[in-house]
Amino acid sequence: MTHALVDSKAVCIAYETIQKKDGSLPLLMPMSEVAGRMAIQPGAKYLEMAQGGEGVLVDVAIDQGGCFETSKATTHTDPTYIVDNVIHYCVANMPGAVAKTATLALTNATLPYALEIANKGWKEAMKSNQEIKLGANVIDGKVCYNGVTDAFNIELADVDSLL
Numbered sequence: 001m002t003h004a005l006v007d008s009k010a011v012c013i014a015y016e017t018i019q020k021k022d023g024s025l026p027l028l029m030p031m032s033e034v035a036g037r038m039a040i041q042p043g044a045k046y047l048e049m050a051q052g053g054e055g056v057l058v059d060v061a062i063d064q065g066g067c068f069e070t071s072k073a074t075t076h077t078d079p080t081y082i083v084d085n086v087i088h089y090c091v092a093n094m095p096g097a098v099a100k101t102a103t104l105a106l107t108n109a110t111l112p113y114a115l116e117i118a119n120k121g122w123k124e125a126m127k128s129n130q131e132i133k134l135g136a137n138v139i140d141g142k143v144c145y146n147g148v149t150d151a152f153n154i155e156l157a158d159v160d161s162l163l
Contacts, residue, residue, distance in 0.1 A: 010138060011136075012136075012137045013122065013132065014145070015027040017136075038060075038095070056086070058089045059090040073090055074088075074090045074091050076091055
């Protein structure tokens with residue numbers, strides 16, 4: 001998919017790389033908040049059940065690789081597994097279980113950025129808003145996000161030179 005985006009010469013601004021000055025990721029935060037609030041529900045459910053486990057790990061960061069050495073992604077259909085008598089709940093995209101809540105949270109966070117890009121155009125939005133500029137991943141066939149260039153061994157382009 002990365003190579004297809006590069007070949008298309010698209011402008012790609014990624015949700016997960018838009019970043020505030022303090023390093024926070026404002027478009028991932030709503031999903032993290034939803035998952036964090038949801039985490040107590042499966043934890044309580046599996047602690048109540050006679051599963052033979054001594055505890056429950058709920059890994060809300062499984063989408064980013066997980067928090068625990070024994071974490072591996074599971075699904076809403078098959079949400080748990082046991083390692084060392086500990087129940088692991090590592091559902092990727094936990095907020096998908098509460099789609100309306102997740103959609104409203106994500107839309108509320110996204111709308112100001114989308115409006116700025118729509119009203120100013122992507123170039124002016126990036127020039128005037130560092131948060132949006134940090135979200136740039138591909139511009140006109142050039143990859144300008146370090147994580148992507150590292151993963152695909154592609155030359156890193158300077159985003160400022162593309163504006």
